[in-house]
């Protein structure tokens with residue numbers, strides 16, 4: 001589409017056509033020049049010229065001949081998955097994680113570091129160290145850096161306002177990273193990143209509306225409506241459901257209130273609950289997975305849950321209960337057909353998702369409740385990093 005119908009300059013038209021053609025080849029795979037012309041509405045001459053430009057940049061390659069429709073068989077084109085690399089970071093959990101991805105969201109290299117403290121300077125230095133390690137592992141030109149992080153951010157300005165777990169009150173992270181690495185940098189709220197990743201890399205057919213609940217240090221939701229990320233009006237903070245009070249008899253929360261969802265199903269709360277179980281029952285399924293309480297991670301809790309450790313099952317059903325309360329409220333407002341659970345809880349599996357779904361059924365209008373399905377993310381722990389990668393694919397190449 002030509003924005004606002006205004007006349008494009010030659011360079012803009014070139015870039016517009018390049019993005020259009022690249023998107024068509026990326027999304028359809030094995031496409032010929034004639035397919036490109038047909039799907040884009042460009043003349044065959046222009047389509048071929050644009051394909052040649054993209055081939056010069058290494059973004060398109062010929063992969064052989066397709067079936068003949070009677071005449072000369074067409075040459076098929078694709079976007080080589082490793083034409084560019086990109087970096088996605090996930091700063092949402094107790095472990096800061098990052099990966100070098102190719103253009104299909106496949107991880108080429110991974111790195112991570114335990115979040116040492118919640119002090120601003122320390123956590124920023126940890127992020128820079130993590131990026132230093134990743135940048136050198138990219139074997140192809142880097143498209144940029146995408147950062148998924150918790151809290152309130154301005155993705156346009158690249159400024160983080162309140163990321164409590166990282167100790168950042170206000171930080172021009174976009175500028176800091178851009179100056180250090182000389183690459184395009186995009187910030188995305190973690191749950192919105194997870195939602196973008198689900199929609200870009202793992203959506204089910206005919207699903208164009210969904211809510212993705214990300215359980216990390218905090219709990220938040222990203223919302224896709226009509227195939228578009230709903231950003232909310234203020235600083236991408238549209239869906240901070242973690243600070244909804246779900247019990248009147250809860251613990252104090254970092255936000256100043258108490259009984260927030262975060263204090264029950266956030267990673268710290270779950271790990272604390274698991275450590276208590278371990279202290280009481282070191283011979284349980286959970287106990288057999290670790291050598292001491294410090295080794296307990298969300299992944300080990302999920303494994304113990306899947307192995308039907310009774311105490312961990314009880315912990316899981318409490319989590320599903322409270323997560324279900326928040327999910328029911330979300331569903332009552334949005335009426336989306338699918339709710340996806342991402343982050344550490346994704347590994348709890350279908351039984352856990354079913355328990356959350358059941359909770360929604362018990363708390364919403366019966367004839368609406370039948371239409372929702374809750375599933376766990378198939379992207380596992382990668383959801384936020386892939387979301388950051390999806391932002392780069394959208395903004396730098398225009399392919400998603």
Ligand SMILES: [Zn+2]
Pocket residue numbers: 242243244253254255256257260262
């Ligand atoms: Zn709170």
